[in-house]
Amino acid sequence: MPIVVNLDVMLAKRKMNLTELSSRVGITIANMSVLKSGKAKAIRFSTLDEICKVLNCQPGDLLEYLDEDSYKKLMGD
Numbered sequence: 001m002p003i004v005v006n007l008d009v010m011l012a013k014r015k016m017n018l019t020e021l022s023s024r025v026g027i028t029i030a031n032m033s034v035l036k037s038g039k040a041k042a043i044r045f046s047t048l049d050e051i052c053k054v055l056n057c058q059p060g061d062l063l064e065y066l067d068e069d070s071y072k073k074l075m076g077d
Helices: 007-013 018-025 029-037 045-055 068-075
Strands: 003-005 063-065
Touching (some): 007 045
Antiparallel strands (some): 003 063
């Protein structure tokens, strides 16, 4: 799926680690890690809402659509 999760970029911009974010959002570090790695198949709007509140960002700051060729290049396929 050519949707890239830029959670690591936003964490770096906010000088926050994944452990702190997961604690403040209220989901497990394991689930947050799956999301950060881009391996999540879905995300609840309520979770996205909480992440955006904590990171003070827009959903578009976290999620990015790429065409198939760009996605394959990024993922090394």
